[in-house]
Amino acid sequence: MTETFLGMPATAPPGVGHLRGDEPFPVAARRALADAQLRRNVGHATSTIRARSAAVIGEVPDWPQLRAAARAIKTDTMARLPELLEQLETAVGRAGGTVHWAADAVEANRIVTDLVRAAGVDRVMKVKSMATQEIGLNEALADAGIEPVETDLAELIVQLGDDRPSHILVPAIHRNRAEIREIFLREMPGVDPALTDEPAALAAAARRHLRETFLSTRVAVSGANFAVAETGTLAVVESEGNGRMCLTLPETLITVMGIEKVVPTWRDLEVFLQLLPRASTGERMNPYTSMWTGVTPGDGPQAFHLVLLDNGRSAVLADPVGREALHCIRCSACLNVCPVYERTGGHAYGSVYPGPIGAVLSPQLTGVADNASLPYASSLCGACYDACPVLIDIPSILVHLRAQAPHPRGEAAAMAAAAYAMDHPALYAAAQRGARLSRLAGPRGRGLPPPLSGWTASRDLPEPPPQTFRQWWADR
Amino acid sequence: MRVALFVTCLADTLFPQAAVATVRLLERLGHEVVFPEGQTCCGQMHVNTGYPDDALRLVRRHVRVFAPYDVVVAPSGSCVGSVRHQHATVARRAGDERLAARAGEVAARTYELSEFLVDVAGVTDVGAYYPHRVTYHPTCHSLRMLRVADRPLRLLRAVRGLELVELPQAEQCCGFGGTFAVKNPDTSTAMLADKMRHVLATRADVCTAGDVSCLMHIGGGLSRLRAGVRTVHLAEILASTEANPAGGVAATPATGGAR
Numbered sequence: 001m002t003e004t005f006l007g008m009p010a011t012a013p014p015g016v017g018h019l020r021g022d023e024p025f026p027v028a029a030r031r032a033l034a035d036a037q038l039r040r041n042v043g044h045a046t047s048t049i050r051a052r053s054a055a056v057i058g059e060v061p062d063w064p065q066l067r068a069a070a071r072a073i074k075t076d077t078m079a080r081l082p083e084l085l086e087q088l089e090t091a092v093g094r095a096g097g098t099v100h101w102a103a104d105a106v107e108a109n110r111i112v113t114d115l116v117r118a119a120g121v122d123r124v125m126k127v128k129s130m131a132t133q134e135i136g137l138n139e140a141l142a143d144a145g146i147e148p149v150e151t152d153l154a155e156l157i158v159q160l161g162d163d164r165p166s167h168i169l170v171p172a173i174h175r176n177r178a179e180i181r182e183i184f185l186r187e188m189p190g191v192d193p194a195l196t197d198e199p200a201a202l203a204a205a206a207r208r209h210l211r212e213t214f215l216s217t218r219v220a221v222s223g224a225n226f227a228v229a230e231t232g233t234l235a236v237v238e239s240e241g242n243g244r245m246c247l248t249l250p251e252t253l254i255t256v257m258g259i260e261k262v263v264p265t266w267r268d269l270e271v272f273l274q275l276l277p278r279a280s281t282g283e284r285m286n287p288y289t290s291m292w293t294g295v296t297p298g299d300g301p302q303a304f305h306l307v308l309l310d311n312g313r314s315a316v317l318a319d320p321v322g323r324e325a326l327h328c329i330r331c332s333a334c335l336n337v338c339p340v341y342e343r344t345g346g347h348a349y350g351s352v353y354p355g356p357i358g359a360v361l362s363p364q365l366t367g368v369a370d371n372a373s374l375p376y377a378s379s380l381c382g383a384c385y386d387a388c389p390v391l392i393d394i395p396s397i398l399v400h401l402r403a404q405a406p407h408p409r410g411e412a413a414a415m416a417a418a419a420y421a422m423d424h425p426a427l428y429a430a431a432q433r434g435a436r437l438s439r440l441a442g443p444r445g446r447g448l449p450p451p452l453s454g455w456t457a458s459r460d461l462p463e464p465p466p467q468t469f470r471q472w473w474a475d476r
Numbered sequence: 477m478r479v480a481l482f483v484t485c486l487a488d489t490l491f492p493q494a495a496v497a498t499v500r501l502l503e504r505l506g507h508e509v510v511f512p513e514g515q516t517c518c519g520q521m522h523v524n525t526g527y528p529d530d531a532l533r534l535v536r537r538h539v540r541v542f543a544p545y546d547v548v549v550a551p552s553g554s555c556v557g558s559v560r561h562q563h564a565t566v567a568r569r570a571g572d573e574r575l576a577a578r579a580g581e582v583a584a585r586t587y588e589l590s591e592f593l594v595d596v597a598g599v600t601d602v603g604a605y606y607p608h609r610v611t612y613h614p615t616c617h618s619l620r621m622l623r624v625a626d627r628p629l630r631l632l633r634a635v636r637g638l639e640l641v642e643l644p645q646a647e648q649c650c651g652f653g654g655t656f657a658v659k660n661p662d663t664s665t666a667m668l669a670d671k672m673r674h675v676l677a678t679r680a681d682v683c684t685a686g687d688v689s690c691l692m693h694i695g696g697g698l699s700r701l702r703a704g705v706r707t708v709h710l711a712e713i714l715a716s717t718e719a720n721p722a723g724g725v726a727a728t729p730a731t732g733g734a735r
Binding site for chain 1: 569656662
């Protein structure tokens, strides 16, 4: 067998974008857990979405078959990703669009900034997009003197509040309506000072604020939920209609898309467009599905650019276990069922991709060493795997990544010693008999040293029994 | 039937009453129980903490010790889940396909207690008597890795004198997760607090489950609260009879609860 090794693909560069947090998960989680308002907001929102989603999924008799089909399509796509991306590039070009390849966040930001400058504008409107959040496009545009305006309501709340998104689908999930009203009053130019916190009033205020932007901005930046290789068609699904305004009104449309979003054929959309809304928003169908293929003379944007973003994805693809994370369609079903996410919210994960999928995706995009605490931000309860509409085995990937994570030296030594003792039954039995733990621990284990003191801060250890099972068995 | 008991390291060391009850129960139902003494630990803690290389020797030992037996039973959904879903992976990761194949064979003959009773022994009424108000926590690995479904509930419903009360949000994780409770103590404690709130809302005397690890966690929390609810392994309830209310289990300290 002959193989040419071209070297490991590069991970997402540090210092740009939002894939790395400032502190490890347990530290960030501690702060989030202390915020009772945040816990109430996130807990309320996730349990509401969970119930709605479960109800509409229950209506679909062939849900298991749909999940299996989605998984099969994704597995096939990943197996021939380069070929499909080239097919996509050809199809987009044929339809009058231009394709740009971005190896990482730095390159993608530069491409978009140059395109906006070439269009001669200093303001762009944006469709909510995880890819542009990932690469920190808003910051890059601002540095270049270009103002990005988020048009998704939740994303706008986050942007006006100088905040970070806390959820893939519901970026402002950590805010309640009273907090949103305060942000609008403080940050939204020309807002009615008598604004109430009624959801309809808040939405109307945002609509008034955005309408002027929609009508006067000539360049829009979007992400994409799907791209069809055979036709070069891009698709965005959304709930508010702001996306459709951005996709149809401007003269120039720039789409930044992770390379994993491609699907081979038009027919494949059938599967994902059934799975996505039910798994994510708990809707039977999302209110707006916008699709476009290159440019159409006299109708819609007359210039279309597609930026295909790698930013670590090829590195993920190189890992035979971890690559499944690229199947993700960003529905956030795993966030909504995760008991860890429900209590900490999204900011604790440091990355724009929070929750279980973030815990497997972010460390792979950056290299595990840069997000070493994330694979451990899970109790491995498995609820995410059950909820995932494309059947990503998140618990197995978490365990796989833990094996790659840098380990504290003391822990590694203790683990090796334990494995050695457990491989020598006489030694193991002696360790059991020694009951050293009980003497070390004191009454109910309250005297244990760190890190075990984390356990006994809130829980009692059981009293050591008078004899082990093994002793009982020998004596009977 | 001749049954090899896979006791699990945690039950052996800290909760022998769950293992003793398993022996008493299986013997009462007419099975011959053997205890392969070379067994120690399935290696799950090592695998789940990121030490598959250390786990390899434990997988090798487990497979060697249990390979001779036709039926292996453990009072732990979590450890059976590890045998079934991790052992072959650990072996394959180390490039040992032969070990992976043998691990697969052992896994196919290894059962969690409720699986063994309902599917293999074909019994749901084990003749138990346990006059208490009981709530059942379906541990994550029993629920999602093994899919034991309602087998434990069917066993509990057949217990005379037992009043079974439903646990609110039963399928939410209790926050143990092995070393998760040590590495993320605050999040683990927040999850535990909700689980305890739901247990207390049932006004049950006893919270039961098929895993001593989760019971250690929940029981440790309830003990700290001095909540008065005991945590008892499913095997202890099923081993208990009218003639022998403790199920023949030597008096050992309660796992949590009021002291």
